[in-house]
Amino acid sequence: MAWFDFIKRFFGKKNKMSIGLYGNPNSGKTTLANKISKDWMGKEIGSSSNIPHETRTVLKEEKVTIKEGNKELDFDIIDTPGIATKVDYQNFLEYGLDEDEAKNRAKEATKGIIEAIKWLDDVTGVLLVIDSTTDPLMDTNITIIGNLEARKIPFIIAANKIDDEKSNPNRIVSVFPQHTVIPISALKGKNIENLYKEMIKKFK
Amino acid sequence: MEELKMDFISSDALENATSMEKIYMIIERVKKGNIVVMDGGLTPAERAELIETTMREIDIDNFVGVDVHTLEKDSTSFFGFSKKKTVVITIVGPANLMKTVKKQSNFLSMVANLNKSSNDKINLMDKIK
Ligand SMILES: Nc1nc2c(ncn2[C@@H]2O[C@H](COP(=O)(O)OP(=O)(O)OP(=O)(O)O)[C@@H](O)[C@H]2O)c(=O)[nH]1
Numbered sequence: 001m002a003w004f005d006f007i008k009r010f011f012g013k014k015n016k017m018s019i020g021l022y023g024n025p026n027s028g029k030t031t032l033a034n035k036i037s038k039d040w041m042g043k044e045i046g047s048s049s050n051i052p053h054e055t056r057t058v059l060k061e062e063k064v065t066i067k068e069g070n071k072e073l074d075f076d077i078i079d080t081p082g083i084a085t086k087v088d089y090q091n092f093l094e095y096g097l098d099e100d101e102a103k104n105r106a107k108e109a110t111k112g113i114i115e116a117i118k119w120l121d122d123v124t125g126v127l128l129v130i131d132s133t134t135d136p137l138m139d140t141n142i143t144i145i146g147n148l149e150a151r152k153i154p155f156i157i158a159a160n161k162i163d164d165e166k167s168n169p170n171r172i173v174s175v176f177p178q179h180t181v182i183p184i185s186a187l188k189g190k191n192i193e194n195l196y197k198e199m200i201k202k203f204k
Numbered sequence: 205m206e207e208l209k210m211d212f213i214s215s216d217a218l219e220n221a222t223s224m225e226k227i228y229m230i231i232e233r234v235k236k237g238n239i240v241v242m243d244g245g246l247t248p249a250e251r252a253e254l255i256e257t258t259m260r261e262i263d264i265d266n267f268v269g270v271d272v273h274t275l276e277k278d279s280t281s282f283f284g285f286s287k288k289k290t291v292v293i294t295i296v297g298p299a300n301l302m303k304t305v306k307k308q309s310n311f312l313s314m315v316a317n318l319n320k321s322s323n324d325k326i327n328l329m330d331k332i333k
C-alpha cells in the first residue's frame with residue numbers, strides 16, 4: 001500500500017484527472033459541482049443563482065475522490081462559466097441589478113466564457129450539464145460536443161432539473177443518441193448515484 | 205433600423221480562407237447588423253473560436269453578441285445507416301435582431317425584429333430542405 005501510494009504520488013501529477021463542468025448559463029453546473037463536493041468532501045465550491053452568468057471565473061476543487069464498491073475515481077472538479085454566444089447586460093436588469101452592476105456582470109461574463117473555452121485544452125473529462133426543461137439543440141451545446149469529440153475528451157451528458165415538471169430528458173436522449181445521457185436533479189440529488197457510477201465507468 | 209441586409213456566402217468563397225479570416229469576415233458583417241448565411245458549416249474549433257472572438261468584440265451598448273443557427277442533413281454512412289449530421293447552412297446574425305427561431309430536424313424558421321421598440325416584425329426566412 002505504501003508503495004502504491006508512493007507510485008501514485010509520483011505519477012499523480014501527470015495522470016491527474018480534471019473533470020470540467022460545461023454547459024449553458026443556468027443549466028446547473030455549480031449546483032452539481034456543489035452536490036458532488038458536498039457528498040464527497042463535505043463542502044461547497046461556489047455560489048449558484050437564478051441570474052445567468054453567476055460563475056464568471058473557473059472554480060476548482062482539488063483531489064475529490066468518489067467511490068463505488070471497490071472502485072474509486074480521483075479528480076479535480078473544474079466548474080466553468082456558462083458558455084453563450086451573446087451577453088446582454090439588459091437581461092440582468094430584470095433580476096433587479098442596477099445598471100452598473102449589470103454592465104460589470106456582462107463584462108466579466110464575456111471574459112469568463114473565453115476562460116471556459118480555454119480550459120477545454122486542460123480538462124481530461126467533461127460533464128456536459130443540459131437543463132432538461134430547455135431545447136437541447138442550442139448551438140452552444142453542439143459546439144461543446146463537437147469540440148469534445150474532436151479532442152477525444154470523454155464526456156457524460158447530465159440531463160439536469162428532472163425534478164421540474166417541464167423537464168423532458170428524453171428529448172436530450174433522442175437528439176444525442178450516440179452519447180451517454182444521465183437524467184439527474186443536482187438540486188434534489190435525484191439519481192445522482194447513477195451519475196457517480198457512470199463517471200467511474202467513463203473516466204476511470 | 206428599417207433595413208435588413210443579408211449576406212449569402214458560398215463555400216467556394218470560404219475555401220481558401222483561414223479560420224481567422226472566416227471568423228472575422230462573419231463578425232465584421234454581423235457587427236454592422238447584417239445576417240450572414242453560409243453554405244456549409246464551420247468546424248468545431250472554428251465554432252469555439254467564433255464564440256471567443258464574439259466575446260472579445262462585445263461592446264455593451266452596440267454589440268451584444270451573435271445568434272448561430274444551423275440546418276443539418278443526415279449523411280448516410282458507408283454501412284447504409286445514417287449516423288452523422290452534416291451542416292448544410294449556417295446562419296449567424298446579431299443577437300438583438302434575431303428574435304424567434306423555430307427549429308425542427310429539416311426546417312428552420314426565423315423572425316427578425318427590426319425595431320426593438322415596436323412590434324414591427326418581418327418573417328425573414330422559411331427554408332425547407
Ligand atoms: N429545479 C431545479 N433547479 C435547479 C437544478 N439545478 C440547478 N437549479 C437552479 O438553476 C439555477 C442555476 O443554477 P447554477 O448552478 O447557478 O447554474 P450554472 O450552470 O452554474 O450557471 P452559470 O454559473 O451562470 O453558468 C439556480 O437557481 C439553481 O437553483 C435542479 O436540478 N432542479
Ligand SMILES: [Mg+2]
Nearest residue numbers: 029030054055
Ligand atoms: Mg455556475
